[in-house]
Amino acid sequence: MGSPSICGSLRVDINREATFFVDQRIVCPFSSKLSRLFGVMSASDARNREVVFGDFPGGTESFELVSRFCYNHGKVEISPTNLALLHCAARYLEMRHPVLGVDNLVTQTRKALEGMKDWTWPDLMALLKHCQELNLATTLSGSSFLEKCLDSVVTRVSSSGEQSPSPSTSSSDSSGPRLSCETKSNITHTDSLKSSFSQGTWWFEDLLFVDATVLERLVHSMITQKFNHAVIGKFLLYYHKMKTQFVKPHEKFEIVDVVVDLLYILERASVSCKSLFGLLRMASTLGVDGCSRMKLELMIGSQLDQATLDNLLIPSPAGMNQLYDVDLVLRLSTAFLDKAHSRGSITELKKVAALLDSYLVEVAPDPWLRPTKFLALATSLLDSARDSNDNIYQAFSMYMEVHPGLSREDRAKMCGALNYDKKLSDEAYNPKFPSRNPMPAQISPIPVNIKSKTGESEPHRKQAVQHTGEPEMDNEKLQAQLQGMQSRVTELEKACKKMQNQMGKMPKARAGSSCNRQRSRCTDKELVDEVVM
Incomplete structure (x- = not known):
């Protein structure tokens, strides 16, 4: 802004990127911060005085704009490409008081922001990009500025309905959204959007540049303005698909995490079950767990009847x-x-x-x-x-x-x-x-104990038969077969007892042979037990 010999004032170091020499008598009246730092001093006292700003928003570009504002007696041309820079710099330097009968810079930027309803769509996108680059979401004042910008974007999309902005709506008396499509490139871009997307989703591609933080603010603004949840869901899925194609795994993780959280606050029917399963597969691959994974499963579970x-x-x-x-x-x-x-x-x-x-x-x-x-x-x-x-x-x-x-x-x-x-x-x-027919096969579901003694009541045995689940019309046949098998086992038991008594009277030489036959008969009984059991 001039050499030290001419200005004889302050050296301002901006983020260690560049040094500006400014006259403190010109800039201090506009900036309460600079006034507190240096107060009123003579030119000789102020010579070689330096201030270092290590976190100046917008860097050298925004400070140069502010300096021009001061040297031009509080006047500056405000446009979509510099509005965010001027606003952040004005807030940082506390330029809130009128000087020389003109509005301060903070007031002027606020008025310009209120006029966004008359801006073109590309101008809105340019402002939103600057807001993101300046990371306005991290500060209270910046967050408020960003929200107003996002509200204007959502209002523009809502008011356009299913029609994308077109060159024919750029006149000042048009009631629809205006778009600065004077240049051939803008017209070509709009036409390509129309051909690539359905009329209701023409804006999807334009908003792909937003990061995860701005995306959250954008969706919340849409919900506040009663935007169609189904369209929001489609946008989030498109955003996820396009943004995860060429990024590193940790960036994919963040995108999936944010998209799932935002889908969860929408109406359940706004996203198809198939799409949610696609997200789930990617989440599983990336190792997404915890709260986001739980939300995704709850969304799928609530419409599981639509799954295949x-x-x-x-x-x-x-x-x-x-x-x-x-x-x-x-x-x-x-x-x-x-x-x-x-x-x-x-x-x-x-x-x-x-x-x-x-x-x-x-x-x-x-x-x-x-x-x-x-x-x-x-x-x-x-x-x-x-x-x-x-x-x-x-x-x-x-x-x-x-x-x-x-x-x-x-x-x-x-x-x-x-x-x-x-x-x-x-x-x-x-x-x-185990079937409906009598005589269940080798894996009968209920262990019917046919070795039970006569003390077991008839109703008890009938209940056991019914528990196998056989149709009622076959219960009597099944019971008859079981009773027949029980009688056969009883006869085998009596035969075994009789043989045991006879063995005591037989010579030892013959005892061994009888014993073998006994084991053979007992084995037959055990086989019957095994089949029924």
Whole structure:
């Protein structure tokens, strides 16, 4: 701003980037901060005095603008490209008092900001970029300035409806949003937006430059102004898709984290279940956990009835042996039930039940899937939600075939989880699984103890037969067969006793032969027990 010999005043170091020589008699009246630092002093006293500003907003460019304002008697041309710089510099130097009968710089920038309703769309974008570069979201005054800018952006998008700004609306008497498309490049840019996006989303591409902090402020402004939540959701998903293509993993992590948090505050139906699963897969890959992961699962769970089987087949996290992430599906099921208890319908409940049964069929062949988790999946929804037992019956059959080493207790629990009274098609029937027909196969669900003595009451035995889940019309046949088997075992027991008595009277040489026959008969009895048990 001139040489020291001419100004004879102050040296102002701006962020160690450049030094300005200014006359303190000219700049101090406009700046309360500089006035406090130097007060009223003669030119000789002020010579070689220096002030260092290490955090001056906007750097040398904004200080040069402020200096011109002071040297031009409080007048400066304010435009979208310098408004943010002038406002921040004026706030920093405390330029809040009128001088020479003109408004101070803070007042002038505020008035210019209020006139944004008449700005063009590119001008609004230029201002928003400067706000982001100056990091206005970090200070109270800057945050207020940024919010006004964002409110103007949202108002412009809302008022334009489904139409993007066009060159024909740039006249001063136009009631629609005006756009400075005088140049050929601006017209070409607008046309490309129209061809690339649907009319309601023409602004998506223009706002991709905003960072995570500004994005949060933008979405909150949209929600405050009652913006369509479905459109906000589409924008956030588009933002996520485009911004995560060419950035490093830690930047992807931040983007996913912010986008999930913002989607969570929208109406649940504003984002499709398929899109949420896409986010979930990326979140899993990046290791996103904690609150954001929980929010994402709650969103998916609340609309689980819209999911498909492919959506659920997510590989198990690293370090787990099982093939699919069954724990995730259990959490989604719980989230759905929480929603269903308050506003769910029976139709949604049946859709989710059918989906989970299909999922059970897919995961049943997994040799590493523990029976406790398999059972938890099978019993996560009430049996009344199922119209058919075909899928769950098939899943149980497959699981038991793949896991032949299951304990008798686990087999009993699994069979007890089935409702045999529900209709089961002939195609789904597996002869190796406990069936509706008499004489259950080798993995009977209930250990009917045919060795019980005659002290057991008839109603007790009948109850045990019914517990197997067989249709009521077959109960009498099954009971008759069991009683027949019990009689046969009783005869075997008597034969064994008789042989034991005879062995005491036989010579030792023959005792060994009889003993072998006894073991053979007892083995037959044990085999019968094993089949029935």
